[in-house]
Amino acid sequence: MYQHKDLLGLRGVSAEEITDILDVADTMKEILRSGNKKTPHLQGKSIVTLFYENSTRTRMSFELASKYMSAASANIAAGASSVKKGETLMDTGRTLDRMGTDIIIIRHPVSGAPHMLAKCVRSAVINAGDGMNEHPTQALLDMLTMRQRFGSLKGLRVAVIGDVMHSRVARSNIIGLCTMGASVTLCAPPTLMPVGIDKMGCTIAETTKKCVSGADVVMGLRIQRERQQAGLFPSVAEYCDNWEITPELMQKANSGAILMHPGPINRGVEVSSDAADSDRSVIDAQVTNGVAVRMALLYMLTRRELTPFKSEGGNEI
Amino acid sequence: MSETLLKNGFVLSPSDGQNGIADILVKNGKIAAIGANLETDGEVVELNGKHVFPAFVDMHVHLRDPGQTYKEDVESGCRAAAAGGFCAVCCMPNTAPVNDSEAVTKYIIEKANAVGGGVRVYPIGAVSKGLKGEELAEIGTMARGGAVAFSDDGQPVSSSRLMYLAMQYSNHFGKKILSHCEDKALAKEGVMNEGETATRLGLKGIPRAAENAMIAREILLCGELSIPVHICHVSTREGVEMLREAKKRGVMVTAETCPHYIALTDEIIDSRDYDTNARVNPPLRAEADRLAVIEGLRDGTIDVLVTDHAPHHRDDKEVEFIYASSGISGLETAFSVNYTTLCRENGMPLEKLIELMSYSAPAILGLPAPKIAVGENANLAIVNLEKRKKVNAASFRSKGHNTPFDGMEFYGAIERTYAGGRLAFKEDKDA
Numbered sequence: 001m002y003q004h005k006d007l008l009g010l011r012g013v014s015a016e017e018i019t020d021i022l023d024v025a026d027t028m029k030e031i032l033r034s035g036n037k038k039t040p041h042l043q044g045k046s047i048v049t050l051f052y053e054n055s056t057r058t059r060m061s062f063e064l065a066s067k068y069m070s071a072a073s074a075n076i077a078a079g080a081s082s083v084k085k086g087e088t089l090m091d092t093g094r095t096l097d098r099m100g101t102d103i104i105i106i107r108h109p110v111s112g113a114p115h116m117l118a119k120c121v122r123s124a125v126i127n128a129g130d131g132m133n134e135h136p137t138q139a140l141l142d143m144l145t146m147r148q149r150f151g152s153l154k155g156l157r158v159a160v161i162g163d164v165m166h167s168r169v170a171r172s173n174i175i176g177l178c179t180m181g182a183s184v185t186l187c188a189p190p191t192l193m194p195v196g197i198d199k200m201g202c203t204i205a206e207t208t209k210k211c212v213s214g215a216d217v218v219m220g221l222r223i224q225r226e227r228q229q230a231g232l233f234p235s236v237a238e239y240c241d242n243w244e245i246t247p248e249l250m251q252k253a254n255s256g257a258i259l260m261h262p263g264p265i266n267r268g269v270e271v272s273s274d275a276a277d278s279d280r281s282v283i284d285a286q287v288t289n290g291v292a293v294r295m296a297l298l299y300m301l302t303r304r305e306l307t308p309f310k311s312e313g314g315n316e317i
Numbered sequence: 318m319s320e321t322l323l324k325n326g327f328v329l330s331p332s333d334g335q336n337g338i339a340d341i342l343v344k345n346g347k348i349a350a351i352g353a354n355l356e357t358d359g360e361v362v363e364l365n366g367k368h369v370f371p372a373f374v375d376m377h378v379h380l381r382d383p384g385q386t387y388k389e390d391v392e393s394g395c396r397a398a399a400a401g402g403f404c405a406v407c408c409m410p411n412t413a414p415v416n417d418s419e420a421v422t423k424y425i426i427e428k429a430n431a432v433g434g435g436v437r438v439y440p441i442g443a444v445s446k447g448l449k450g451e452e453l454a455e456i457g458t459m460a461r462g463g464a465v466a467f468s469d470d471g472q473p474v475s476s477s478r479l480m481y482l483a484m485q486y487s488n489h490f491g492k493k494i495l496s497h498c499e500d501k502a503l504a505k506e507g508v509m510n511e512g513e514t515a516t517r518l519g520l521k522g523i524p525r526a527a528e529n530a531m532i533a534r535e536i537l538l539c540g541e542l543s544i545p546v547h548i549c550h551v552s553t554r555e556g557v558e559m560l561r562e563a564k565k566r567g568v569m570v571t572a573e574t575c576p577h578y579i580a581l582t583d584e585i586i587d588s589r590d591y592d593t594n595a596r597v598n599p600p601l602r603a604e605a606d607r608l609a610v611i612e613g614l615r616d617g618t619i620d621v622l623v624t625d626h627a628p629h630h631r632d633d634k635e636v637e638f639i640y641a642s643s644g645i646s647g648l649e650t651a652f653s654v655n656y657t658t659l660c661r662e663n664g665m666p667l668e669k670l671i672e673l674m675s676y677s678a679p680a681i682l683g684l685p686a687p688k689i690a691v692g693e694n695a696n697l698a699i700v701n702l703e704k705r706k707k708v709n710a711a712s713f714r715s716k717g718h719n720t721p722f723d724g725m726e727f728y729g730a731i732e733r734t735y736a737g738g739r740l741a742f743k744e745d746k747d748a
Contacts (some may be wrong), residue, residue: 089637110637111519112591119590131639133519171519195522196513 002300006118006125009134009175018180024296025289031068041299042071045102049075050092051128052108057263057287058128062105065294071102081295089113090120091198097121097149102302106130124301125236132166137297138262139172141290143180145282146217148289149258154181159211159253161245162221162270164188164197165232169262170221174202187211189243191232208243212253219260220245220271236269240286250280258282320344320359321740326369326699327570330689331668333678338584341369343695346738351691362733364699370671371687372404372696372736373652375677377470377495377549377573377623380406380438383424384413389628389716391428394648395436396623397626397715399741401648402698402731404687405437407624407678409470409591410448417443417454426463435739439465439684444483448472453483460490465682468495470549471598473531475501479523481538488544493571493682495547498531498556499599508639510583510600518587520638525553525606528599532556532663536563536570545569547681550625552578552599552610561618571620571681576643577601577652577721578610586638591635595626595721611663614673621677622670624651628717646717650708652700653727661728695735704730 002017010018028160031039047066049059059075067071078092086096089108095102101123106114111131118125129135147153158177164170164186174184175196184202186193187210198204205211212218223239233239250259259271259281267273321343328335334430340355341348375398381389389397400408404445408425408652410416416425422440429438442464443454448471465514474496484494485740504527509515511522532548536559540548544608550573551557560572583601586592595601613619634641659665679686687696707726710718734742 088632090635108637110639113637115590116637130520132521168519171517195511196516196517200517238673 005304006124007136007297007301008114008118008127010136010139010172010179011134013179015179018140018143018176021140021293021296021300022147024300025140025144025292028291028295029292031295032288039069040064042069042302045302046072046074047103047105048073048096048101049128050078050096051076051106052078053129055107055128057120057290058107061290063127063296065232065291065298069295069298071298075261083243089117093117093121097123101312103298117252124304126297126301127170131168132171133154134172135168136172136176137290137294139176140168141286142173142219142260142262143176143191144289144293145212145260145286149211149282150216155176156182156217157215158184158219158222159187159215159218160184160219161187161208161211161243163192163223163227164221165192165194166224166227171200173219174200177203183216185211187243189233189239192227208245208249209252212249212257215249215253216257217260218245218250218253218257222262222264223266223270240269244269245275247272247274247278250278260286263287320357322355322357322359322361323369323699324361324363325366326364326505328363328369328689329667329671330371332686333398333688333690335689337447338366340385340698341689343735346695348689348691348693348695351689368700368702368733369689370402370698371675371701372698372734373376373402373647373674374405374684375403375624375626375651375688376407376621376682378406378408378626379411379426379628380408380650381628382412382428383421386681387716388630388633391425391438392432393714393716394626394628395429395433395438395660397646397648397713398436399434399734399736400649400714400731402652402734403436403648404696404734404741405439405684407439407441407465407682408466409445411454411471415443415448417446417448417459419455419458421578422459422462422464435735435737435741437680437737440465441468441470441495443467444469444474445479446724450475450479453479453486456483456487456492457490461474461493462562464492465548465684466495467492468497468662470495470497470547473497473499473501475683477534477538480535481542484538484542484544484546491683493545493547493551496531496535497549498535499529500527504531509586510598510601510602512583514583514587518591523600525602528553529555529559532559532611536560536568539570540566540568543569545571548572550575550578550599550623551610551613551619552606553603556564557613557618558608560617561613564618572618573611573621573623574614574619575623575625576658577646579614580654580658581609581721582607591638592721593636593638593647594719594723596638596641596643597645598668603666611659614659615663615665615669621681622651622655622673623678624648625732626715629719630716634719645720645721646710646713646715647716650720650722650727651711653729654722654729656702656729657727693739696737697733697735698731699733701730701732702728704728706730708710
């Protein structure tokens with residue numbers, strides 16, 4: 001059983017714990033499939049999403065997960081610009097904490113911000129993506145999707161193609177998949193491949209063909225247009241020539257290989273529409289699994305007794 | 318008349334020929350006698366073989382005064398210096414307003430004379446007006462007002478042309494340029510050393526080449542002009558190699574490094590979970606760099622140890638990593654970190670450490686060096702080398718408690734500091 005106060009990343013999370021989370025998520029998926037998507041698991045619990053970056057699917061996924069399980073939920077969309085000017089993250093965290101939140105779900109443009117928040121609140125903290133560091137719930141839903149298709153993660157060969165440097169999805173997947181005994185091969189333009197990433201236990205392929213050769217899973221990563229403007233690659237056309245995932249590339253992978261993408265997709269950039277909409281694509285299943293995994297985590301993180309606030313002259317609740 | 322007799326200290330002051338147990342009589346701030354079995358009617362301090370060194374001189378600190386006195390001021394900075402065994406510090410010009418004028422230079426000197434408690438403060442003037450890197454600041458006027466060197470520290474002088482001019486102009490007034498080497502375009506948005514740790518943590522990296530490129534430029538300018546230049550806070554293996562090679566060729570370059578580059582690596586940012594107290598510029602590097610910098614100190618490639626004391630308020634550090642200010646409050650841990658790392662762990666003789674901490678800075682800048690000799694002002698650091706002490710940032714005299722060394726243990730506790738003839742620091746026995 002997952003025993004930590006928070007979920008800040010998959011670093012330090014054991015294979016047993018990941019398996020537990022995925023097992024619970026499988027049962028949650030049954031609830032999602034049923035006609036009556038309402039359970040009392042989180043009755044009396046309150047959950048806040050604190051997002052310093054735009055998000056549609058992750059925030060909605062957490063919010064629906066909370067609502068399906070009867071939690072009181074609220075959303076704070078704090079613009080990234082207010083981070084610097086306004087209240088400090090620690091003060092915001094403490095304020096939410098004192099309002100009686102059980103879980104704070106944070107997305108933040110700075111790596112390590114959830115770690116800082118977790119140190120100053122009693123609530124459980126879930127990292128919904130921090131800078132270029134981790135996006136653990138995305139990797140968990142990805143692993144759930146792979147496990148549903150292949151039965152086990154052990155020995156799976158996963159090819160990851162795209163902007164590895166800026167990708168928290170890539171980092172969480174590398175960590176989680178390596179923990180589960182899968183192997184990960186990366187491919188990216190050299191300017192989008194961070195120094196020393198192989199030290200995290202993955203291998204690097206020079207070309208997309210080599211990368212997908214023998215792969216059971218091909219995962220595309222989002223390419224943001226700003227990266228081209230920042231001079232990290234010359235043009236979208238040149239990117240596509242070398243790194244786009246197409247049906248032809250998928251042919252080089254194993255016969256049963258699936259195509260994954262964390263979304264939102266830039267069609268015709270990192271993945272062609274023909275590939276994204278093909279039978280191999282499990283992108284839609286990933287979205288459903290996202291809700292299931294988040295339901296599982298919300299449930300598991302609220303099993304813990306909250307430690308009382310330190311008594312501060314009538315301040316305790 | 319006040320007299321203090323420091324009895325049975327192990328006096329080690331290589332340039333004064335002192336190397337053994339002796340008594341030192343301090344009378345009205347001056348060293349009145351050095352010898353065996355001295356006597357006094359005044360105070361007697363039994364040292365039982367504890368070491369007496371010439372007090373340390375730090376040629377690279379930030380005192381934040383004027384303008385950012387919530388971080389530090391001349392008084393608190395001098396108290397921190399004294400607590401670290403220093404009798405003199407040179408303060409960088411990135412204050413508000415910038416020390417790019419004689420008025421600010423004089424303000425700092427006068428304030429230090431008034432509230433420094435004996436610690437001398439030598440201001441370093443800006444190379445460029447407002448540290449903007451565009452036009453030369455009034456170097457001659459500041460030199461007349463007491464500035465001992467010139468630097469845009471914190472900011473590199475990005476324009477090679479401006480550095481080329483500044484070196485020549487400053488040299489006319491007999492002052493050196495101290496260069497903060499950083500190619501800003503290459504460092505870009507980096508917040509820590511580029512490498513596997515930064516990749517693992519998802520933080521943007523600063524390549525070593527950002528520092529190396531400008532060290533190379535300064536060596537070339539220095540060699541071509543035959544004008545000495547000083548390289549600030551060297552942190553890379555390639556930087557050390559280039560300096561070693563340049564010195565062999567007779568280029569008049571000198572260089573410094575700091576305790577954190579010889580004692581820590583970028584791993585600490587991971588092991589301390591994004592601890593912003595380990596954010597510093599240049600960033601903490603990898604183990605190979607750390608070892609190369611130590612070797613550079615041993616073989617004389619790096620001339621001097623400084624602190625780059627950069628105190629910050631906790632509000633500037635208790636924020637997300639990329640928003641945190643860079644810098645370490647270093648005066649109060651410098652000796653113990655240097656001694657433990659260099660002498661205890663790497664076999665450096667104490668004499669060499671004294672050279673690096675007490676003699677080199679005055680030699681580079683042409684300042685009076687602390688001496689342990691009859692007739693000299695007492696500038697002494699009394700140190701218990703056997704005492705192992707846990708760093709407690711909360712107890713710092715500095716207003717800045719920002720240190721990655723907090724909680725770590727080091728040998729070598731400063732027990733007393735005499736600065737400018739005054740007892741500037743005495744260890745609190747309860748601490």
